[in-house]
Amino acid sequence: AHQDRRCDHHASSHVALEGLQRPVPEHERLHRHAHESRHALQDAAPIARPRLQLHVLRVKVVPARADLRQHPHRLDHLGIAQVEKLLLNGEAARVEALVGLLQADGLIVHINPLQEWLQPEGDHYSRPPIVTLQALLEAVSFPVIVKEVGQGMGYNSLKALFELPLAAVDFAANGGTNFSRLELLRSDPMLMEAFAPLALVGHPAEEMVAWANELQAELGPRMLCRQVIISGGIKNFLDGYYLMEKSQIPSIFGQASAFLKYARGPYEELQRYVKTQIDGLAIAKALLKVK
Secondary structure, three states, X not given: OOOOOOXXXXXXXXXXXXXXXXXXXXXXXHHHHHHHHHHOOOOOOOEEEEEOOHHHHHOOOOHHHHHHXXXXXXXXEEEHHHHHHHHHOOOHHHXXXXXXXXXXXXXXXXXXXXXXXXXXXXXXXXXXXXXXXXXXXXXXXXXXXXXXXXXXXXXXXXXXXXXXXXXXXXXXXXXXXXXXXXXXXXXXXXXXXXXXXHHXXXXXXXHHHXXXXXXXXXXXXXXXXXXXXXXXXXXXXXXXXXHHHHOOOOXXXXXXXXXXHHHOOOHHHXXXXXXXXXXXXXXXXXXXXXX
């Protein structure tokens, strides 16, 4: 029997706050606003922390920030390349320690081969990510979510992930923030022109929802992961409502850029924006029916 690692959100709002990968000190303000906005979301939405550097294990925790760690469904991030290095070095305990140190409820692992490859300082994989994920799940006890970083995943990738006891798969589909493109913007003009087509490769959220539905029927009891986060190109509550209604798998939807637009300003603006999305989603559920 597989351990139940689901992040049971019981979300009345079904909205996830995503994309909080920003440099220090900006992410400090963004995360404070994100956690304050949890009151508007009725503590239902997962909060995604920035991708973490492993040296954080040697950094003393600042007690004044402890109040930000008291909310449920606070999820930390690591890239699959970093997880691979830890596991190959026999340091799985450091991942457990990292999540415990930050008082997180679980870990989101980024599957981002193109982003890593296009980064001047990027890490390359030495074995398939699915092998690393299997080893990670055997080594840790907390929930693990897997996500892409803006290009989505194909049918076979989704199938392999759904057969693992993951808490959820986050689509991070093509159509929203694309981290491969962001890495290209950091490169010189020749490299940007040569590799620009790579940033166009990917799958939109609607296509991935359809595949996930097909895979649920195909896999049956072999489908161990039965929750998805529909993200990537979700501009507003109507996009989220439409795709959640299309999904036959329990789902919430995620927003990044729209949330961050207001998170950079006064908290009251973010609070108002979050409320518009919750109210709009409630109206859609009450009055609209997806064909």
